Amino acid sequence: MSDDPLRSVDLRKTYFTKGTPPVEALAGVTMSVRSGERVALLGRNGAGKTTFLKIASTLLRPTSGQIEVFGHDVSTHPDRARPYIAVVPQEGKPFFHLGPREMIYTYLRARGLSRETSKARTEEAIERMNLTEFADRLCITLSGGQRQRTMVATVIATQAPLLFLDEPTIGMDPFARREVWASLRDLTTKGSTILLTTHYLDEAEALSHRLYIVERGRVLVSGTADDLKRSVGGTLKVSLPEGAPQAETFRSFGETVVDGPSLTIIVHPERLGELMELALARSLTATVGPVTLEEAFLRVVGRNIDED
Amino acid sequence: MRTDPPQALVRPTRPFRGTAAFLWTEVLVQAHESLAMATAMVTQTVLLVFVYILNPGLIGVALIGATLFSSFALGQRVLNEAAYIRIDHKANDLYLAGPMSPEGYFLGMATGILVVYIAPIALLGTLAVVVGHLNVVTSLLLVGLAGLVWLFAASIGYIFSTFFRDNRAIWAYASLFFNVFGVLPPVFYPFGYFPPALQPVALLMPPSAAAALLQSRIGVTALSTGQVELAAVGLVVETLVVFVLAVFWARRTVRGP
Numbered sequence: 001m002s003d004d005p006l007r008s009v010d011l012r013k014t015y016f017t018k019g020t021p022p023v024e025a026l027a028g029v030t031m032s033v034r035s036g037e038r039v040a041l042l043g044r045n046g047a048g049k050t051t052f053l054k055i056a057s058t059l060l061r062p063t064s065g066q067i068e069v070f071g072h073d074v075s076t077h078p079d080r081a082r083p084y085i086a087v088v089p090q091e092g093k094p095f096f097h098l099g100p101r102e103m104i105y106t107y108l109r110a111r112g113l114s115r116e117t118s119k120a121r122t123e124e125a126i127e128r129m130n131l132t133e134f135a136d137r138l139c140i141t142l143s144g145g146q147r148q149r150t151m152v153a154t155v156i157a158t159q160a161p162l163l164f165l166d167e168p169t170i171g172m173d174p175f176a177r178r179e180v181w182a183s184l185r186d187l188t189t190k191g192s193t194i195l196l197t198t199h200y201l202d203e204a205e206a207l208s209h210r211l212y213i214v215e216r217g218r219v220l221v222s223g224t225a226d227d228l229k230r231s232v233g234g235t236l237k238v239s240l241p242e243g244a245p246q247a248e249t250f251r252s253f254g255e256t257v258v259d260g261p262s263l264t265i266i267v268h269p270e271r272l273g274e275l276m277e278l279a280l281a282r283s284l285t286a287t288v289g290p291v292t293l294e295e296a297f298l299r300v301v302g303r304n305i306d307e308d
Numbered sequence: 309m310r311t312d313p314p315q316a317l318v319r320p321t322r323p324f325r326g327t328a329a330f331l332w333t334e335v336l337v338q339a340h341e342s343l344a345m346a347t348a349m350v351t352q353t354v355l356l357v358f359v360y361i362l363n364p365g366l367i368g369v370a371l372i373g374a375t376l377f378s379s380f381a382l383g384q385r386v387l388n389e390a391a392y393i394r395i396d397h398k399a400n401d402l403y404l405a406g407p408m409s410p411e412g413y414f415l416g417m418a419t420g421i422l423v424v425y426i427a428p429i430a431l432l433g434t435l436a437v438v439v440g441h442l443n444v445v446t447s448l449l450l451v452g453l454a455g456l457v458w459l460f461a462a463s464i465g466y467i468f469s470t471f472f473r474d475n476r477a478i479w480a481y482a483s484l485f486f487n488v489f490g491v492l493p494p495v496f497y498p499f500g501y502f503p504p505a506l507q508p509v510a511l512l513m514p515p516s517a518a519a520a521l522l523q524s525r526i527g528v529t530a531l532s533t534g535q536v537e538l539a540a541v542g543l544v545v546e547t548l549v550v551f552v553l554a555v556f557w558a559r560r561t562v563r564g565p
């Protein structure tokens with residue numbers, strides 16, 4: 001295929017477990033990640049994100065299809081792909097009886113980095129991820145979020161050409177998440193490429209150049225966060241807390257969602273004035289905001305669920 | 309200034325890359341478990357006391373057996389550790405989806421555990437040498453055989469660890485395997501006490517094969533040349549085969565089915 005950091009064509013995975021029906025976790029995924037990109041995989045629980053990441057990171061055999069890391073076929077030569085990659089596994093934990101500093105340093109050494117490089121990168125990662133205060137405390141004494149930061153710091157410190165991060169910021173506070181974002185942006189400016197999964201859609205939007213939304217093992221849509229938001233038919237959202245009984249009146253402006261007494265309408269900016277006038281005429285209070293990625297996600301995936 | 313992209317600097321993984329680093333990791337991790345180090349010696353001590361009460365004259369044999377058994381029992385630690393860090397910490401995913409070699413991971417873990425537990429084993433070995441008045445050659449033989457038994461057990465332990473999906477199942481099976489094969493056959497007691505019909509089997513099991521060879525050297529057990537050859541060749545061949553298998557298996561099981 002090519003020397004893109006990652007490319008898959010019609011990748012499929014079916015899990016076979018004795019005594020239960022087979023699970024088709026990936027039903028033909030075609031995607032690519034270009035050099036220096038940060039790409040997010042979004043999808044509901046069980047959509048197949050981890051399965052895709054595991055296959056791409058040489059940890060799971062695909063049932064069929066092609067997948068390549070920097071031009072190396074992951075199915076036939078996983079050992080050739082491995083030197084290029086690093087992984088934050090979903091639900092991974094640092095060793096409890098090491099401190100963050102020991103964890104990061106020994107991990108880099110195990111990957112074959114020199115003492116000096118490992119030392120320098122360890123200190124850099126500790127500082128970057130704000131681990132200084134407890135860098136020498138055993139991980140067993142750290143909080144959940146601090147442990148997760150240690151995991152992410154460990155992997156980020158590798159500066160591997162291609163990083164896979166499966167829900168890297170789970171359990172982190174908003175400050176820590178932003179530190180992760182900044183570190184990941186830094187890495188890509190240095191030439192690394194990143195594929196991550198997340199359930200925080202603000203994170204996906206803030207961090208990634210492109211997104212893939214997967215559902216039941218298929219890519220539903222891909223593109224930038226803006227593409228996705230546009231695809232729901234408007235970039236603004238008007239909320240009328242008491243508007244539900246008059247939903248019909250507003251249907252012509254765009255997609256409407258009734259939630260209890262409230263009504264939400266997705267509109268294009270050019271029709272906003274007209275809509276607000278109508279709301280005013282009906283004595284309805286209204287708030288206007290931008291459509292978020294979360295709303296786009298709910299609609300794209302929701303439509304797909306309805307169709308089945 | 310133009311810098312090379314990170315992928316331009318990637319070098320292929322070398323066999324056994326990361327062994328020393330993971331050994332050190334494992335030492336740091338295990339060194340915190342001082343209680344585990346003490347409990348590691350319980351079975352041996354209990355058996356030594358039994359033998360001493362029943363027949364103090366056999367304590368030299370039992371000390372040799374305790375040294376070999378301790379080396380063998382490290383396989384159980386490898387099994388537990390490998391399964392635990394794979395299942396609970398996702399260490400396989402973290403370490404092996406990268407340039408570290410899978411065999412370095414296995415061997416580093418096994419040797420790390422050996423380093424941490426070597427002190428009590430060395431103490432038992434020293435006691436065996438002193439109490440049994442072992443000469444230099446026999447003492448070196450004890451060290452060499454204990455080393456083979458360790459490598460065999462560590463390799464088996466690692467291979468077995470890959471079959472578990474749940475830590476709870478392990479506690480039961482691991483101790484079963486290592487206690488049955490380390491305690492039942494003539495490791496702590498003279499080879500001649502073992503039912504003659506089963507003696508060839510004992511000669512093919514690494515802990516009892518090593519014990520029989522040492523017992524024959526110190527004159528406690530009379531082995532025919534054929535039996536010595538069976539025990540010695542069997543031990544070396546089995547250890548090598550199982551070690552090579554463990555290296556192969558470590559590489560193969562990085563990737564799930």
Ligand SMILES: Nc1ncnc2c1ncn2[C@@H]1O[C@H](COP(=O)(O)OP(=O)(O)OP(=O)(O)O)[C@@H](O)[C@H]1O
Nearest residue numbers: 015017023025043044045046047048049050051052
């Ligand atoms: N080892 C397995 N055996 C059988 N089925 C599995 C296995 N692992 C995952 N699955 C199934 O495959 C599907 C995809 O799972 P996967 O872990 O890839 O989802 P995910 O998108 O990462 O979800 P989450 O957001 O919850 O992490 C799910 O239906 C899951 O139940």
Ligand SMILES: [Mg+2]
Nearest residue numbers: 049050051090
């Ligand atoms: Mg997942």
